[in-house]
Amino acid sequence: IVLAMLPRFLERGLQTPIHLAFSYDEEVGCIGVRRLLDKLNGLPVKPTMCIVGEPTNMGVVVGHKGKRSYTAHVRGLEAHSSLAPKGVNAIEYAADLVAHMKDIARRFEAKGPFDDDYDVSHTTVHTGVIDGGTALNIVPKDCHIIFEFRYIGSDEPQTIEDEIRAYARDTLEPLMHAVSKDTGISIECYNDMPGLDINPEDEVVTFVKALAGRNDDSKIAFGTEAGLFQQRSGIPSVVCGPGSINQAHKPNEFIELKQIDECEAFMGRLMDHVCKN
Known part of the structure; x- marks a missing residue:
C-alpha cells in the first residue's frame, strides 16, 4: 500500500522527508534490520519516529514483549x-x-x-x-x-x-x-x-493515533522490529498496520478490503501532513 501511494506523495512534493526501511529475515529473529540500524546509527540525522507496519487491524500498538x-x-x-x-x-x-x-x-x-x-x-x-x-x-x-x-x-x-x-x-x-x-x-x-515499551503520551503515539483516526492504544503478544528501532537507535516507535495476526503464518493469508481502505486513509492523512500541496 505504501509503495502504491508513493507516486502521489512525489506529485504533491514532500516538505518533511519520509524514509522507507526494508529488511529481511524478520520472521527468524529480526536479522536483516540489525544491519540496517547499524547504517542508520552512522547517519548525521536520524528519523524523528518510526511506524512498523505489522498487522494490528490499524490499531496503534505501544508495546510488545x-x-x-x-x-x-x-x-x-x-x-x-x-x-x-x-x-x-x-x-x-x-x-x-x-x-x-x-x-x-x-x-x-x-x-x-x-x-x-x-x-x-x-x-x-x-x-x-x-x-x-x-x-x-x-x-x-x-x-x-x-x-x-x-x-x-x-x-x-x-x-x-x-x-x-x-x-x-x-x-x-x-x-x-x-x-x-x-x-x-x-x-x-x-x-x-528487545521488547517495545513506548510512553502512550509520546509524540509518535499521538501522531499515529491521529493518522489512524483512533484514540486508543494497545500492546501485542508477538514481537516486531519496533523494539530494535527504539532500543538500538533511540527512535520512538509504534506498530500500526492493516490485517490481523490471526490470519498470519497459515495457508491462504489475507487482509480484509476494509483494512486496506483504512490503511489508504491513514496514508492519505500522512500525505496531508508531510506534503507541500
Missing part, C-alpha cells in the same frame, strides 16, 4: 544401558533442565510481575525442541534443547538467563562431573529481540 532464544547442548557419557550408572544420561539431565525452566514459568504465572495490557500478562518460558539419544540400549551422550522466554517490560531478561545458567552450572553439572569431567551443559543465546 521481548524475546530471547537459546540452544542448550547437554554432553553426557555413553555406556551400555545395562551399565547405566557408569554413564551420564544426557537426556535425563536435559529433562531436569527443562523441568527447572517449567518451574520458572509456573512462578511467573503465579506470582508475576504482571502487565494486564497483554493477553498473557506475564513473562513466559517455553521449550520448543528437544533431541537426543541413538538407541534404547545406549545411555545417550548428547541432547539438544531449543528454548525461549518472552518477557514483559518489568522483567530483566539477563536475570532470567542467569537463573537458568546457574541451575545448570551449580546443580546439574556437579552431579555429571562426579561421573566424568568430560560432561557438561553449554547454553547459547542465538537471538535477542
Whole structure:
C-alpha cells in the first residue's frame, strides 16, 4: 500500500522527508534490520519516529514483549544401558533442565510481575525442541534443547538467563562431573529481540493515533522490529498496520478490503501532513 501511494506523495512534493526501511529475515529473529540500524546509527540525522507496519487491524500498538532464544547442548557419557550408572544420561539431565525452566514459568504465572495490557500478562518460558539419544540400549551422550522466554517490560531478561545458567552450572553439572569431567551443559543465546515499551503520551503515539483516526492504544503478544528501532537507535516507535495476526503464518493469508481502505486513509492523512500541496 505504501509503495502504491508513493507516486502521489512525489506529485504533491514532500516538505518533511519520509524514509522507507526494508529488511529481511524478520520472521527468524529480526536479522536483516540489525544491519540496517547499524547504517542508520552512522547517519548525521536520524528519523524523528518510526511506524512498523505489522498487522494490528490499524490499531496503534505501544508495546510488545521481548524475546530471547537459546540452544542448550547437554554432553553426557555413553555406556551400555545395562551399565547405566557408569554413564551420564544426557537426556535425563536435559529433562531436569527443562523441568527447572517449567518451574520458572509456573512462578511467573503465579506470582508475576504482571502487565494486564497483554493477553498473557506475564513473562513466559517455553521449550520448543528437544533431541537426543541413538538407541534404547545406549545411555545417550548428547541432547539438544531449543528454548525461549518472552518477557514483559518489568522483567530483566539477563536475570532470567542467569537463573537458568546457574541451575545448570551449580546443580546439574556437579552431579555429571562426579561421573566424568568430560560432561557438561553449554547454553547459547542465538537471538535477542528487545521488547517495545513506548510512553502512550509520546509524540509518535499521538501522531499515529491521529493518522489512524483512533484514540486508543494497545500492546501485542508477538514481537516486531519496533523494539530494535527504539532500543538500538533511540527512535520512538509504534506498530500500526492493516490485517490481523490471526490470519498470519497459515495457508491462504489475507487482509480484509476494509483494512486496506483504512490503511489508504491513514496514508492519505500522512500525505496531508508531510506534503507541500
